[in-house]
Amino acid sequence: MELETKTRSDPKTGIVFREEHSFFSPAGERQKEASGFHRADGPAIVYRDRASGVTLVEHYFRFGCLSRTDGPASIKRDPATSIVTQEDYAVDGIYHRIDGPARIERHPTTGKVLSEAYYRNGKPHNEVGPSFVLYDERGNVLRADYFIEGKEVAPIDLQQKRKEKDSAQISMSWCATITDPGANKAQRGMKRKSRPSNWPRSEF
Known part of the structure; x- marks a missing residue:
């Protein structure tokens, strides 16, 4: 070249x-x-x-x-x-x-x-x-x-597509949270920390 x-x-x-x-x-x-x-x-x-x-x-x-x-x-x-x-x-x-x-x-x-x-x-x-x-x-x-x-x-179609995209992103974020072992562990840790000591274990 x-x-x-x-x-x-x-x-x-x-x-x-x-x-x-x-x-x-x-x-x-x-x-x-x-x-x-x-x-x-x-x-x-x-x-x-x-x-x-x-x-x-x-x-x-x-x-x-x-x-x-x-x-x-x-x-x-x-x-x-x-x-x-x-x-x-x-x-x-x-x-x-x-x-x-x-x-x-x-x-x-x-x-x-x-x-x-x-x-x-x-x-x-x-x-x-x-x-x-x-x-x-x-x-x-x-x-x-x-x-x-x-x-x-x-414009109304664009707004609908934007809502659908936002809903999809929220769903993906929620799925990632409930399937992430680290996130679940953090959530369980928060629950244990906030649970009164005199509550029965069967409540969780």
Whole structure:
């Protein structure tokens, strides 16, 4: 596999305003020729402002796929304010994030969130709220759409699924408690400690 880095600099400022990292793998007996953007230790594509040097765009690629596991795979900033106006979370070329929205858009001046999109393994998915949310500049919700594993659901259906999940978690927690020998031992110990000494043993 061959790695290549291409850069372009502004002749007046000397600032590297374009940076691209790629790979090339020739065809072999068991594989086809492959190429694309790739970088293991940082963004594979970087665009900077020619005058200030501020980073405007960052795209993280792994072997030709937009992918990053420790942060957003794509970041865009406003050239005037340097505010991050867009973040995209992706793994192996598909939108994916477990602990928040996979796509976020912000106002270039105020930085307030304008839209959010929740994805899990490339499918619209959010178990605790809407998968797609559109806000006005004051933060009021203009539109909200609900999806579970790529299928659109009504808010009431989402609430029912959340109740079922909570009930299942409570049941699992209770089962773990009554089947855990350590937990049973602790409970028996508490009972013995709280039992009056003059009570008959047959009560327990």
